[in-house]
Amino acid sequence: MEHLFVIFITVFLVNNFVLAKFLGLCPFLGVSKSLGSAKSMGIAVTFVMTIASVVTWCVNRFLLVPYHVSYLKTIVFILVIATLVQLVELFIAKVSPTLQRVLGIYLPLITTNCAVLGVCILNVQEEFGFIESVVHGFSAGLGFTLAICMMAGIRERLEFARVPAAMQGFPISLIVGGLMALSFFGFQGFFAH
Amino acid sequence: MDVILVSVIILCVCGLLAGVGLSVASKIFSIKVDPRISSLEKILPGANCSGCGFPSCFAYARAMVEDHIEPNLCVMGADRISEIGKVLGIDAEGKERLVAAIRCGGGQNSAKQYDYSGIPSCQAICFFDGGDSKCEFSCLGFGDCVSVCPFGAVTRDGRNAPVVDSQLCVGCGRCVEECPKDIIVLVPESARPLPACKTHEKGKFVKSICPVGCIKCRICIRECPEDAIAMVDDIIQVDYEKCTKCGICIEKCPRNIILDRWLERKHP
Numbered sequence: 001m002e003h004l005f006v007i008f009i010t011v012f013l014v015n016n017f018v019l020a021k022f023l024g025l026c027p028f029l030g031v032s033k034s035l036g037s038a039k040s041m042g043i044a045v046t047f048v049m050t051i052a053s054v055v056t057w058c059v060n061r062f063l064l065v066p067y068h069v070s071y072l073k074t075i076v077f078i079l080v081i082a083t084l085v086q087l088v089e090l091f092i093a094k095v096s097p098t099l100q101r102v103l104g105i106y107l108p109l110i111t112t113n114c115a116v117l118g119v120c121i122l123n124v125q126e127e128f129g130f131i132e133s134v135v136h137g138f139s140a141g142l143g144f145t146l147a148i149c150m151m152a153g154i155r156e157r158l159e160f161a162r163v164p165a166a167m168q169g170f171p172i173s174l175i176v177g178g179l180m181a182l183s184f185f186g187f188q189g190f191f192a193h
Numbered sequence: 194m195d196v197i198l199v200s201v202i203i204l205c206v207c208g209l210l211a212g213v214g215l216s217v218a219s220k221i222f223s224i225k226v227d228p229r230i231s232s233l234e235k236i237l238p239g240a241n242c243s244g245c246g247f248p249s250c251f252a253y254a255r256a257m258v259e260d261h262i263e264p265n266l267c268v269m270g271a272d273r274i275s276e277i278g279k280v281l282g283i284d285a286e287g288k289e290r291l292v293a294a295i296r297c298g299g300g301q302n303s304a305k306q307y308d309y310s311g312i313p314s315c316q317a318i319c320f321f322d323g324g325d326s327k328c329e330f331s332c333l334g335f336g337d338c339v340s341v342c343p344f345g346a347v348t349r350d351g352r353n354a355p356v357v358d359s360q361l362c363v364g365c366g367r368c369v370e371e372c373p374k375d376i377i378v379l380v381p382e383s384a385r386p387l388p389a390c391k392t393h394e395k396g397k398f399v400k401s402i403c404p405v406g407c408i409k410c411r412i413c414i415r416e417c418p419e420d421a422i423a424m425v426d427d428i429i430q431v432d433y434e435k436c437t438k439c440g441i442c443i444e445k446c447p448r449n450i451i452l453d454r455w456l457e458r459k460h461p
Contacts, residue, residue: 063203063207067199067203069199069200069203071200072200072203072204075204076203076204076207079204079207079208079211080207080211082211083211083214083215086215087214087215087218090215090218090219090222091218091222093222093224094221094222094223094224160312160313160314160317161312162312162313
């Protein structure tokens with residue numbers, strides 16, 4: 001239990017996927033213009049990361065390892081995740097239109113997000129068990145949500161700020177992202193014994 | 194050689210499984226969408242202004258088809274509403290279009306009580322004694338209404354005063370909600386007189402701070418042959434149902450604050 005909690009905090013704060021590992025920067029900058037859409041994106045990413053962790057763990061354990069083709073994991077995971085997201089989308093559209101409206105366009109957008117792939121590959125690299133993989137995926141998604149929501153909050157404020165013309169839009173957002181990453185760097189060494 | 198063969202086979206199998214799985218799933222999970230919904234969605238403006246009370250045009254289209262919600266909640270033109278009626282097979286009558294109008298001609302005309310150089314937003318300046326204008330009911334000129342308009346119908350003229358393009362405005366009321374001074378109102382598109390001042394202050398004070406403020410002389414009320422103008426809560430209000438658009442009030446107003454919307458006349 002303690003072990004799982006350590007995984008959670010590590011991925012949520014210390015090794016935050018966006019701010020420490022610099023994965024998933026594309027949605028981090030693209031969908032952080034308003035808090036509402038950032039929240040939807042965060043929920044969608046958390047959702048996909050958790051499910052992708054489950055499925056890719058199974059694929060790795062029961063297909064790649066027995067046939068000694070672990071070197072194929074990157075390409076197989078991309079395939080599996082893309083298929084999975086499509087499948088989940090079809091399923092949700094049928095079963096829960098409400099959930100579909102919440103996730104909206106963001107679900108298909110993250111099919112090939114590198115943060116999702118990163119979670120799955122790290123699960124294999126760290127040799128996580130099933131439960132650990134799930135917790136890892138879920139907390140990575142929460143970490144992403146935290147980062148993107150903070151970013152969106154700051155960018156909503158930036159709308160009102162007087163930014164020099166050359167820095168308006170993405171330049172200032174990148175600087176904000178950099179400063180956030182710098183502050184998250186303060187969490188480093190939290191669990192170093 | 195083996196390595197390549199095994200990789201290719203495994204990937205092919207994975208790809209095939211994924212493809213077959215997806216096509217089977219799309220059959221199992223297929224949903225029937227009423228074709229009327231998409232044709233209604235094409236008629237609706239698609240701006241998702243939520244003026245009808247639904248979060249998006251799609252939601253409204255679906256509500257019309259599935260829950261038989263009235264088709265005239267949308268503020269677009271009457272011709273489009275009758276088009277919707279055709280799709281649904283019912284008679285649909287449009288209401289008269291409402292458009293936004295700014296009830297302030299002063300704005301930058303009225304005297305300032307301090308120099309402001311903060312965040313350029315009406316909401317922001319309102320935190321400082323209700324704005325830099327001495328008139329409590331004056332347009333602040335930072336254009337919060339301009340940025341909130343989903344149809345691009347509100348622009349700012351040379352003096353930073355907002356101007357509504359009645360052709361583009363659909364009367365969704367976003368600017369009405371946004372304006373911190375509460376000086377934007379919705380009026381029927383064909384309405385003619387627009388009393389462009391909302392001040393509650395007494396005439397003498399108004400005269401001292403603004404050249405185009407209402408001084409409560411009540412000439413328009415007396416001159417109106419239809420009794421359509423009244424003083425409601427210290428503001429001139431025109432009852433557009435009674436108004437015959439004769440334009441007498443526009444001519445008689447000694448301070449020229451009742452604007453003729455037919456001319457879209459600008460202030461001096």
